Structures are given as structure tokens and as C-alpha cells.
Amino acid sequence: MEPNHTKSSDCYAADISSIREAQIRIKPFAQQTPVLTSDTLDSIAGRKLYFKCECFQKGGAFKFRGACNAIFSLDDDQATKGVVTHSSGNHAAALSLAAKLRGIPAYIVIPKDAPKCKVANVKRYGGQVFFSEPSMQSRVDTANKVLQDTGAVLIPSSNDGRIISGQGTISLEFLEQASYIDTLIVPISGGGMISGVALAAKAINPAIRILAAEPMGANDAFQSKSNGRITKLSEVNTIADGLRAFLGDLTWPIVRDLVDDVIVVDDKEIIQAMKLCYEILKIAVEPSGAIGLAAVLSDGFQKNPVYSECNHIGIVLSGGNVDLGVLWNSFDK
């Protein structure tokens, strides 16, 4: 699964220029999140690890970068009627917050089974909530109805050039904060974050290895890469509520060409990584956010000789919106 470096970035929905523009656009609003390190985790992983703490981003997750870029890209006529999305939570909260900052309405379709803290975030930021059934079809149908009723603009959570560009700003910051990184590990779901991260990182340093981390119970990216085409699953089953979406037509070409490999981990490994984040790093990371650490510690990574050259690994801790009860109850006590 070698990436195809001959591909021109012209054919993608974003590129290093749109990512640099996004960085300027969101700079007044977004946090520059810190990078933490831990000798204890380095010794467990046998590598030097750098943690980009997007759990400290506005709204508690990286999603604010893309949402902010998308909303502040709209011209005034488009923006007036507001924005719509359907999301399991973090994109919804991020879009609500960005809309509030621009002073426009945000209509948010949320599946009924989303974590309570994520719904609370949406409401805190003034988003107007419409609950759907958990299925993707119900989410899409409900969003379409809201679109018709309001005339607002749809802002997808991943499959969108503005979103990809916003998420790509993570790489610009991260590689400035820790320039010796040779490998980046990024959670994959709809592919918006890893697409932006890969586009920016490979533009800055083509030798950087980009690895996706994906839960076993929602491994559509792994299957898509294996099959050479977008492969959707009939059902998903993972504790990582933020990683249940599938690649789209805009993110897939970037993932196909620029993501070097997909590391698949099970929920037990994700929970163990959450626990290490809490106990060692002292930060609240949601299951989706901890998957990068889970990937580095997995046998699939540790025992694969291909990765023996990965000595300085950047891990994106993508979000921290986890109900404490979920965290506590998922631990082996």
C-alpha cells in the first residue's frame, strides 16, 4: 500500500494553499493546542511520542478548525440563513460554536444515541438540536428536511474541501512545534482530518509517514485501502463514537494516495489507551481521541518491522468529550 506520490494535488478538494489560507482565517478564533510528551509513555512505546492535544481545542475537539474555516468562508448572503449538519457530536458542537461567533443560526441533527456531553456542548454553544434515529439514512433525511425548511447551507462533517483545509492546520502547527516528527498517526472516520493532515504534512516534508488509526468494528478505511475503492460497512460496532462514519468521494482519493497504512485496533486497546491518557498524561481523551496511542502500542505496529524506523511519532489526541461515567465504567477496575 505505497502512496502514489506522482498524483498532483490539483485533483484533491484541498491543498497546502487552501490549508494555509484556513490557518489565517481561523487564527483569531482557534486555540494553538499544546504538544505534550511523557517519558513514561515513551518507554512503554519504545519511541519518542508527541501528543497534539486537540482535546484542548475550542469545543473540546479538532472539529472546530474545519467548522470555523467553513463558516468564515461563506459570503454574507450564504451565511445569513445559517448552517445545517448531521453529526455524532463533535462537528455539531464545533459548527454551533463557529456559527455563534459569526452570529448566524446553526441547525444540528444529532443521532439519539450520541454521548450526553456532546449534546450538551451543542446546546451550550446555541445550536438548535433536531434528534434523528441512529442510522445514517435517518440522519440524512432529517437534515434534508431542515435544509428545506430553513434555506440554510449544509456543512458536512468531513467530505468537504473547507473542512479538510481547516483540519489540515493541525499539521502546520504540529510540525512547527515538533519538527523532527517522522510519522503522524491520525484517527480515521469520514477522513476529513487525516486528509488535511496528510496534504499539509506531505507538502512540508514528503518523507513523513502518515498512518491512520481505525477501530476494528468500523474498519471501512482499512477495507477501502485493501480493495482499492470506497467500501462501506453494513454495520459498525465500536466504543469510539466519533469514528463510525465512512470515507466520502472527496476524502477517499486523498486517503488512497497519501495515507501510508491503516492500523486497526480493537475496543479493548482503545480503552487501555484512554486509561493511559488519563493516568499518565493527565488528560481526558474520548475513545476516538485515544486511538492513535492505542495504534502505537498495538502488536500490529510494535511487531511490524516496517515501523522500526518510526522513532519520532506525532499522535493527534483528537478530542476529549467523554462522559466521565463512560470512562470509569469502561475500565477494568
Place this chain on the structure above:
Amino acid sequence: MEPNHTKSSDCYAADISSIREAQIRIKPFAQQTPVLTSDTLDSIAGRKLYFKCECFQKGGAFKFRGACNAIFSLDDDQATKGVVTHSSGNHAAALSLAAKLRGIPAYIVIPKDAPKCKVANVKRYGGQVFFSEPSMQSRVDTANKVLQDTGAVLIPSSNDGRIISGQGTISLEFLEQASYIDTLIVPISGGGMISGVALAAKAINPAIRILAAEPMGANDAFQSKSNGRITKLSEVNTIADGLRAFLGDLTWPIVRDLVDDVIVVDDKEIIQAMKLCYEILKIAVEPSGAIGLAAVLSDGFQKNPVYSECNHIGIVLSGGNVDLGVLWNSFDK
């Protein structure tokens, strides 16, 4: 309780010079911890808050700064036989880690009722543990016995110039990271941290207000300030296991002269602040570490007109070593 600014720093156990020396001494080993902000917490507090995240310090608490300074201040002859301390946990872990970095033994007396995660930290860093009864007398007696048996050097947790100087490096960093801070709120127990923080901050900017945050059930500093002399309590009772010690003869004069006021909060307020740190800031803060936020949100602070001019408040989140079960079980579910 106006501080006496006419006091010369000559009479204290540390000063801005010894603190700057400490900064150079510990720089190769200590983390420069990030400062986080939160619009949500700002709006709850009605002020701009800056959180100095010492929970991300090596060993999970600010204590590493002082321990590292003390251990690397020893000459080789002194250092060879190792170091001894008695501590409820964070100083013990910090001293073990600093001793490990210097390659000398650390003998640690820990009261039986210390949190498990703190004992685990000591062992992780190679400290040799001796359990005592919870009482201060038993801690001191056990430490004296170990001193006799080993010939090692006693490194107190607070009442020591090297420790005060090391903790003072917090101010040097904090005021560089957030120079507009007009008020610093610091947990108080033995007084080592607040002494160092106050000495450095007032040297840099004499107008900075220094407030101590103290638990109701261990309010010896409040009583000492009121009485104008060191006042010890016959018993203490608070969830903040790191704040149960009393001021000593070296920290008291600094607290007396340079700490503008002591804000006392109860355990319920501490728990609520821990919850906000977890849910909003996404960080694991132990009860002692959350007390600064509890103080800012307390009626004692919010309703006191004296504090209406405190607009840019720096809060030291002093440590993150909390058993997750303790956190979860202490919440109002």
C-alpha cells in the same frame, strides 16, 4: 491583611536570584507546562482565567521543580548516600524521580492513607517506600529512623529554601506566558509553592496580587494570617490530600508578608471545580490542584468588592494525581 512590602527579601529562605538559579538548574529536566484558557470558564467566573497546568509536570505535579532543584543542589559527597523525605505523595514521587535522574537512592516515608496512584508513582520512579501511620509524628519518627540507618540527606517537602526556589520557577514561566496577569491564585499547604511563587512574582511585578486557596478543613494558613503567628490545627479533614500540611518557620514569614489574602473553600466547592476541570478543560486535576478554580468561583471571592479589580487571574493547577475512582465516586451523579 496588607502585605508588608518594606520587608527585605534578605530575611527569607529564597529570593528572585535563587529562583532564577533554580530555573537554570532544573531546565534540562523539568517540563515548561502550558497555560490553557477557556471561554466557558471565563464566562462562569466573569474574569479572564489562565490555567498553569502543573498536572503535566514530570511526576504529575509541580513538586518536581523543587525536588529537582534540591537534589541537583547537593554536592557529590552529600548526594552519594541518597535522600529521605516524608510526604503524602507528590513530593515523594518528585523526589524519587529527581534522585533517579541523578543516580542516587531516594528513601520515601509515606502515610498509609496516601492515594494509591501517588504510591504507584513513587515506586515507578524507583523510590524505596517505608509506610508510616497517617499522623505527622509517625511520619517524622519513621523518617528519622531511616535517616539514621542510611546517612542520607533529608529533603523536606516545603520548608526548605531549595524547595521554595524550585517552586518559584512557576512564576517565572507563568508571567512570561501570560504577562497581563494581575492576580495569582495558588493552593497553600506547607507553603513552599506559594512562597516561591510570591517571591518571584512580586519581584517581577510588585503590584501582582497573591491569593492563597485553602480547604476549610485544613485552614491553618488562614488562621495563622489572622492570628499573626503560625497556628497549627489539632486535626485536618479535607478531600484535598495534598493540602493537609502546615506552614513552617521558613515559609511562614513569606506567607505573612507577601500573600495578600487566603480564600477558604469547602470540599464541595473543590469537587465541583475538579468536575469543571475534567468536563471543560479536559484535564485530570487532583482535589488539591482544583482548589484555585474553586476559590475564584466561591462566594468569598465573587462577592468581595476588593476583588472586582482582579480581571486577569492566573491559577496554578498544581497536580493531576487522582485515582479515577475517587473522582467518579465524589461526583454528584
